[in-house]
Amino acid sequence: MDPTFRPIEDGVATDLRGEMTYAGYLQLPTLLSAQQPVSDHHDEMLFIIQHQVTELWLKQLVHELRSAIALLTEDDLSPALKRLARVKAIQRQMFEQWSVLETLTPVEYVQFRDSLGKASGFQSPQYRTVEFLLGNKNPQMIAVFAHDPDLLAGLQADLEAPSLYDAFLRYLARHGHEVPASVLERDLTQPYAADAGVVEVFRRVYADPQAHWDAYEMCEELVDVEESFQLWRFRHLKTVERIIGFKRGTGGSSGVHFLQKALELTFFPELRDVRTHL
Ligand code: HEM
Numbered sequence: 538m539d540p541t542f543r544p545i546e547d548g549v550a551t552d553l554r555g556e557m558t559y560a561g562y563l564q565l566p567t568l569l570s571a572q573q574p575v576s577d578h579h580d581e582m583l584f585i586i587q588h589q590v591t592e593l594w595l596k597q598l599v600h601e602l603r604s605a606i607a608l609l610t611e612d613d614l615s616p617a618l619k620r621l622a623r624v625k626a627i628q629r630q631m632f633e634q635w636s637v638l639e640t641l642t643p644v645e646y647v648q649f650r651d652s653l654g655k656a657s658g659f660q661s662p663q664y665r666t667v668e669f670l671l672g673n674k675n676p677q678m679i680a681v682f683a684h685d686p687d688l689l690a691g692l693q694a695d696l697e698a699p700s701l702y703d704a705f706l707r708y709l710a711r712h713g714h715e716v717p718a719s720v721l722e723r724d725l726t727q728p729y730a731a732d733a734g735v736v737e738v739f740r741r742v743y744a745d746p747q748a749h750w751d752a753y754e755m756c757e758e759l760v761d762v763e764e765s766f767q768l769w770r771f772r773h774l775k776t777v778e779r780i781i782g783f784k785r786g787t788g789g790s791s792g793v794h795f796l797q798k799a800l801e802l803t804f805f806p807e808l809r810d811v812r813t814h815l
């Protein structure tokens with residue numbers, strides 16, 4: 538075969554009138570017309586694409602996490618684990634993607650930063666949804682959505698609903714583990730508070746994995762998801778630091794210092810604490 542030419546094959550469909558096509562199925566005209574720079578700076582396109590790719594992956598994360606919560610609620614643990622395996626693979630894409638935006642230098646970014654106004658990733662509804670679904674509940678975080686009643690209502694609903702962690706703790710309670718009632722009946726809109734009784738539940742699971750393989754497997758899956766989430770936060774922080782240093786954020790926060798505090802958060806505190814007791 539000629540190494541510089543591949544002929545089309547006879548069977549290749551070329552008359553696509555009235556047929557489902559690649560561009561039609563994927564709604565490419567819509568997708569590819571959504572990049573509208575507000576400045577005329579060359580590098581703003583990268584900034585937009587990086588955010589949009591992240592938002593697409595966040596959409597898939599929301600889809601998988603909602604499903605994982607529903608499956609756990611129905612005691613269907615194996616498919617829930619499968620969902621989380623996919624969540625982890627997506628998270629890897631998301632945190633490795635930072636290397637692309639890191640090619641944006643501070644000199645380039647300052648040239649269009651002012652055009653962004655008060656816009657900030659802090660106002661990403663899907664990011665906040667993922668945080669709530671994983672269990673980082675904080676009612677203060679929805680204030681920035683007050684301008685959009687539909688968004689606000691959606692986030693309020695996720696704030697009030699059981700997170701993945703709540704769903705897992707309820708699953709454990711239904712399967713004979715002594716999860717304290719105070720944990721099962723907690724106010725779901727408030728930050729989760731670590732509980733010694735839950736540490737003890739996990740201590741027993743980890744003391745005999747064979748006897749509690751379902752719970753053991755889910756625990757380790759959650760630890761993986763948490764670690765991947767922290768890697769995303771950390772790489773965001775380092776990207777921000779190298780691009781804007783210690784400037785305040787467009788969203789009004791102190792910037793890097795504010796992002797640093799998120800690295801101290803944990804979704805599943807007892808899964809961290811149990812390790813000290815093994
Ligand atoms: C030049 C690149 C970037 C810079 C300088 C930057 C800077 C910042 C800063 C300073 C904050 C704190 C809030 C504020 O006051 O604005 C923030 C928050 C945030 N950014 Fe970025 N960011 C960048 C890229 C991205 C990208 C690509 C995403 C992906 C969607 C993203 C998502 C977020 C999210 C979700 C938050 C909220 C984090 C939290 O609540 O802990 N950022 N960013």
Ligand SMILES: N[C@@H](CC(=O)c1ccccc1NC=O)C(=O)O
Nearest residue numbers: 653656657658659785786787788
């Ligand atoms: N907070 C960033 C601006 C920023 O990164 C941003 C602006 C508009 C839309 C998304 C953004 N991404 C993440 O915060 C800054 O302070 O420069």
